[in-house]
Amino acid sequence: MSMKDSKPNLSNFQITGIVERLFGFTPSSIRPLPSYDDQNFIVTTLEGKEYVLKKRGLPVQTVLPTLTGQLMSLEEIDCGFGVKSYMVRLMTYLPGTVLGKMTCTPQILYETGKIAATVDNVLLQMEHPCLESLQRKNFIWSLASVPLLKQYLPVIDGDPMQQIVKGVIEQYQIQVEPKLSSFRKCINHGDFNDHNILVESDDSSNYKIAGILDFGDMSSGYFIFELAITLTYMMIENSSPLDVGGPVIAGWESVIPLNEAEKDALYVLVLSRLCQSLVLGRHAVLQQPENEEYLMLTAKTGVRILFLLWQKGKEEVMRIWLQSAAEYAENYQGAGTKK
Template structure:
C-alpha cells in the first residue's frame, strides 16, 4: 500500500509543463481522473487530441523495469487487436522517464508516461446485459491467451513473488486482519482464508499459469454503444497489477468486480464464465476452486481498502468504492454457499453457451 507522502499530487501547471517539456505538446485543458495509488490526468491539446498523463507513486517509480515491461505488454496487446493504451514517445524517443517533482514533500522522483486516450465510459456506468458479460469473459480469456505469446528479455520481472494483490498470496492477509477488529465480517474473512489454505492451495499444481492483467475490474474496462442497442468493450486500462498468475485467477477477479455492478450479483458468474470458456475451458481443479477464489478477491479488496484509508484518509470515498459494495455481496455468497452458487454459475454458463 502506498503511503500518503508517496502518491503524486501534481498541480495542473506542473502537469502542463511536463507535457510541453517532454512531448512538445500544448495542453488546452487538464482534468484529474480518479486513481488508487498513482495520478492520472486527462490532457486535451490545442490540436484537440486527448492523452492520459500517468504519474506513478514513488514506490512504483523505483522499479522502472517492471513498468517498462507492463508498457510493452499494453503495446503487444494493442498490436494483437485489443483496445489497450500505448505510450507516446518523448522527444528523445523514450516510453517513460523519471522526473524530479515537488508535490509538497520536497523533490522526489516520479515515473511519468503519456498514454493514448481511449474513448468510452467505465463498464460500471452501463447496464450489464448477459451479452456484455459474455463479451467481458471472452475478451479476458483472449487477452491472457495473447499474453502467453509475449516475448521480452526482462519478462521475468513479472514474477512478483510477494505482490500482495496476487491471489496466490491470500494468506498474507492475516497480518492485516486487525483493520477488521470489532467487525463481524472478520470471521467471514478468516473462514475464507481457511478454505483457501485447505481447498485451493493443494490444487495449485493443477492451475495453468499465464501472464494476467490482474485487475480486470469495473473501472478498468471501458465500453461504448454499438450499432445495435447494446455496448461493446472499447478499452482495457491500468496494467499496474500485471504479473504471472493463473488463468483461473483472471477469471475469478473479473467475476468478482463485475458482481459489484449487478442488481443480482450471483447471476454475473454464468455469462462471464460462458464467454471465458468459449476460449479457455476450465479444468476440474480450476472449476472446483473458482468460488473460493472469487471470495478471496472480495476479502483482498475489503481488507486493503480499510488499510489504505488509514494511509490516505482524504481519499476515503474513492478507496472504499469497491469495498462498500462488496461487503454485502461477500456475506451473501458466503451464506448461500459454494454448492448453490456453483450450480447457478455452471448451469447458466452451459445454457448460455448453447445460445452462442
Template sequence: MSVKHAQPHFSQSQVTEMMKRLFNLTPSEIHSLPSYEDQNFYVAPAEGGEYALKIMNSEDSENPTLIEVQTYAMSVLHQNGLPVQTVVPTTSGQLMSLEETDCGYGPQRYLVRLFTYLPGTTISKVPLTPQLLYEAGKTAARMEKIFHQLEHPDLGVVQRENFMWSLSNVPLLEGYVHLLDGDPLQEVVKSVIHQYKTSVIPKRSNFRKCINHGDFSDQNILVQPEGDGHKISGILDFGDMNTGCFIHELAIAIMYMMTEHPEPVDVGGPVLAGWESVLPLNKAEKDCLYVLVLSRFCQSLVLARHSVMLHPENEEYLMITSRRGVHTLRQLWELGKEQVEKVWFQSAAQVSDSK
C-alpha cells in the same frame, strides 16, 4: 502517509510545462482522472488529439523495468487487436520520463508516461446485460491467452513474490485481518482464508500458469454504445500485472462485475461462458473458482481498509468496491459453494448453448 507510497500531486501548470517540454504539445484542456495511488490527467492539446497523462506514485517509480514490461505487454495486446492504450514517446524517443519534484514529502522522483486516450465510459456506469458480461469474460480470456505468448528479456520482473493483490498470496491477508476487529465480517474473511488454504492450495499444481493483468475491474474496462447495447472499447491500468494462473483472472473478472450488478450471483454464468469460449477450465480450476472469487472479495475489503489508513484523504475512491463488496461476500458465503456453483455452471451452459 509513508513517503515510500507518496502519491503524486502535480498541479495543472506543472502538467502544462511537462507536456510542452517532453512532448512539444500545448494543452488547451486538462482535467484529473480517478486513480487509486497514482495521478492521471486527461489532456487535449491545441495541436489536436486526446491523451491520458499518467504519473506513477514514488514507490512504483523506483521500478522502471517493471513499467517497461507493462508498456511492452500493452503494445503486444494492441498489435493483437485488443482495445488498449499505447504509449506516446517523448520528443527524444523515450517511452517514459523520470520527473523530480516535491509534492509535500520532500523531493521525490515520479515516472511519467503519455498514453493515447481511449473513448468510452467505465463499464460500472452501464447496465450489465448477459451479453456484455459474456464479452467481458471473453475479452479477459483473449488478453490472458496473448499474455501467455509474451517474450521479453525482463519478463521475470512480473514475478512479484509478496504482491498483496495476487491470488497466489491470499494467506498474506492474515497479517491484516486485525483491521476488521469488531466487524462481524472478520469471521467470514478468516473462514475464506482457511478455505483457500485447505481447498485451493492442494489443487494449485493443476492450475495453468500465465501472466495476469490482475485488475480486470469495473473501473478498468471501458465501453461504448453499439446497437441497443454496449461493446468493450478499452482495457486500462496494467500496474498489477503479475505471474499467476488463468483461473485467477477469471475469478477477478467475476468478482468485480458482481460489485456492479443488482443480482450479483447471476453474474458468474455469463462471464464464465465468455471465458470458456476461449479458454475452457480444467477440473481443478472449476473446483476452486468459488473460493477464489470470495478470496478476491476479501483482498479488496481488507486492503482497502489498509489503504484508507495510509491515505485517509482518498477514502471515497478507495472504498468504492469494498462498500458494495461487503454485502455480496456475505451473500456468497451464506449461499455456499454448492449452491453458487450450480447457478454459475448451469447458466454458463445455457449461455454457451445459445451462442
C-alpha cells in the same frame, strides 16, 4: 514511507511543465482521473489530438515516447511534502464509457468474460527481456498472495467481516494452494474491473468492449485467477450478483474452457478477491483518507456480496453459476452474441 506521502499530488501547472519538457507539446486542458495509488490525468493537446491503437485485435492504450525516446521518465517533483522521485509516462487516450456506469446486461457480461480470457491469451504470447519481473513474488494484489492478508486483519478488528476473511484465508490454504500445479499458467492483467473496461454502443441495441485500461497490476499467475477477478468485480455493481456468474463464465469458456481443478477453486478464489479488495481498501483509506470515495468503491456492496456467497456456500453458488453458464453458452455460442 506511508501511502499518503508516496502518492503524487501534482498541480496543473506542474503537469503542463512536465508535458512541455518531456513530450514537446502544450496541453489545452487537463482533467483528473480517479486512481488508487498513483495520479492520472486526461491531457488534451492544442490540436485536440486523441489516439486509439489496437494491439492483436485488443483495444488498448500505448505509451508515447518522450522527446529523447524514453517510454518513462523518472522525475524529481515536490508535491507539497518534499522532493521525491516519480515515474512519468504519457499514454494514448481511449474513448468510451466505463462499464461501471452502465447497467450490465447478460450480453455485455458474456463479452467481458470473453475479452478477459482473450487478454490473457494474448499476454501469454508476450516476449520481453524483462519478462521475469512479472513474477512479482509477494505482490499483495496477486491471488497467489491471499495468505498475506493476515497481516492486515487488525484494520477490521471488531467488524463481523473479520471472521469470514479468516475463514476464506483458511479455505484458500486448504482448497487452492495444494492445487496450484493443476492450474494453467499465464500472465494476468490482474485488475479486470468495471472501471478498467470501456464500452460503446454498436449498430444494434447492444454494447461492445471499446477499451481495456490499466495494465499496472500485471503479474505471472493462472488463467483461473483472471476469471475469478473478473467475476468478482462484475458482481460489485450488479443488483443480482449471483446472476453474473453464468454469462461471465460462459464468455470465458468460449475462449478457454475450464478444467476440473480450476472449476473447483473458482468459488474460493472469488471470495479471496473480495477479501483482498475489502481489507486492502480499508487499509488504504487509513493512509489516504482524502481518497476514501474511490478506494471504497468495492466496499459499498462488496461486504454484502461476501456475506451472501459465504452463507450460501460453495456447492449452491457453483450449482447456480455452472448451470447458468451452460445455458448462456448454448444461447450465445449457438446464435452469436447479438442474441
